[in-house]
Amino acid sequence: MIPAHPAFADGPLYLDYNATTPVDPRVAEAMEPYLARWFGNPSSGHAYGAEPKQALERARRQVAALIGARADEIVFTGSGSEADNLAIRGAVLAAETDRPHVITQVTEHPAVLETCRALERLHGADVTYLPVDHHGLVDPQDLTSAFTPRTVLVSVMAANNETGALQPVSELARLTRAHGALFHCDAAQAAGKIPLDVIASGIDLMTVVGHKMYAPKGIAALYIRTGVTLEPLVYGGGQERGLHAGTENVALAVALGAAAQLAAAELTDATHHGIAALRDRLHDRLADGLPGRVRLNGPYDNRLPNTLNISIDDVRGHELLASVPEIAASTGSACHSGNHQPSPVLSAMGLDPARSLSALRLSLGRWTTTADINRTVELLTTAAEAAPTG
Template sequence: MKPMIYLDNAATTKTAPEVVDAMLPYFSELYGNPSSIYTIAGKSKEAITASRETIAGVLGAKPEEIYFTAGGSEADNWALKAAFEAYKGKGNHIITTKIEHHAILHTCEYLEKERGARITYLDVDEDGVVKLDQLENAITPETILISVMFANNEIGTIQPIKEIGMIAREHGILFHTDAVQAFGQVPIPVDEYDIDMLSSSGHKINGPKGIGFLYIRKGVKIRSFVHGGAQERKRRAGTENVPGIVGYGVAARRAAETMRERTQKEIQLRDYMIQRINAEVPNCKLNGHPSRRLPNNVNFSFEFVEGESLLIMLDMEGICASSGSACTSGSLDPSHVLLAIGLPHEIAHGSLRLTLSDETTKEDIDFTVDKIKEIVKKLRAMSPLYEDFVAGKTKSMIQ
């Protein structure tokens, strides 16, 4: 069996050994319900408090502003739905972008169809960056919320979050950011960036699955999302996922402490991979901003190639990656993100996302690029479109 090269860390990450070790006692020894009054219950409650303080410290937030959820999607749903309900007396207008995660887009669709919200979906430029003048022009007296992701999960582009936060603050509008891909990868000082709400997920930073948080700035009038007990200061009822919360705290501390060294390494490998692919694979295009992107994100489109076939053949070589195309989920439509940055359907279908980790080596990158070159050549040899291109009957659509 071939050794595995895992390059899909934007999808999920390996749970770090120290995270697992920290979680284990809360499954079998310190398993008390944090709402109870005996000793092991108190230990669980103390552990939750410690993790809350750790995560707040990473953001420069207050511990009481961190609310634990079951993941990033729940946090996104909570932020949008609760903000709409709480502020609908002021207006019904929400501004977001065309490249958001579906947790945002589908929630906006629900609010639009079922709750009477009016949604503006902002365009982005060819690098996936929000146009700040369009954002300002979209604001109306009825605008109650701006939700723009910190960094895109497919193409890695980092948005001008500080500037967006400033615009929102100047207009007295709530600002939410989906930071699922960014938390632990780049510094996020919530006060400096005027962020009112922020979503995150544990399994993106070597933490466990099934745990996330929503940061809610003190003073923001957000209603309860789950009704029941008094957990999470009566805003999110239900017995806490103590092992998950403990693991997330350890993962957050680990990510913060290693961020500088880890991301410098990832950037070097990322840029090396981009340079090699650009130089050695003809008719390809880097998607996303060339430099203002997540440290570990590489996303390319390969002309005359189907992303699904490329993924399958890479998997046969032991390389785990993902495609910019949604074909692997049964859809014939390409990624909404790639279409939003202006790629034609034919090019968007041939996209590949490779996301690195601190365990990725230069040897992994070299092996992967060599295999990409080999597989792309094989797939193009079977493509009638490529045959026409070589014969001069058609032109490349990649500029």
């Protein structure tokens, strides 16, 4: 049984689980002994290091089990951005190729896009940025056409953080492997929400992020298929297979392991359909309450079960949310000196600026209830009806 969460006792309705998740009380309980009682360095040979070392390896097994990997293929990092950097920069710098070529796509997380741009700027790499269709999906034929003899890596996310769109990663990975390159998948939004199997999917590198799946911020992991060579992200004492040096944060690794184990146990059809039903209830009731004004952004079926991205005609998303402080949610727009710009993700999908600026991302999670959905519909409908048009 999922315990109640103290954060939601009297706070706003939380519909921003794709931004970050609250720490599950069961995860907090699992990590607590490693903040106080078992404080030792896992590299120490005495009794105080033994339990932390065992806990670290247990956490590695738990993360591996969630994605169908082996424990010795899991490397802990301090964030999803670090894991993405290790995968992408590590693969390119380890490649024995002049002017290595990388392929990614335009709606990736900035941790991927900015790493690719840095490789272009600092290391002379060539990068191809694939377009997406109006659902935000990559066309596998575009990937096939982009390969060159110098292609060493393809990086495509499992699920988009704004729309929840699920990329055809198995097919993209198959094409990449046939070409002889490595395939990296940022699964920050997907891990714990949908089944993942790195072996069945043919994925070589996968990013998993703690604070997207009910563990604390500051911990993530990179799956590295056996036989893949990467240049280290952090040099030093040889921790994490020499790829991410520094004394391990055992408590946070334990938290990620516990979160992965909980996700694996609760990743059932009933859970999947339950959260999807709440998402669809939210969409349908908003559409009924605002006839002809609610537009879905992204695919209807091929998306995360918890994610709803909609535009409401004649309002701006950030202004609508500002008028309803009882709801904690987000838009995809970026604010620069008070001037809101359309979401790059929605723009890449071909949405016009007005529709992009009217977008809301409503993401559900472990503690979302039917009552939350009903109240959200009431608040948003009332605010949208009262908002000035234009």
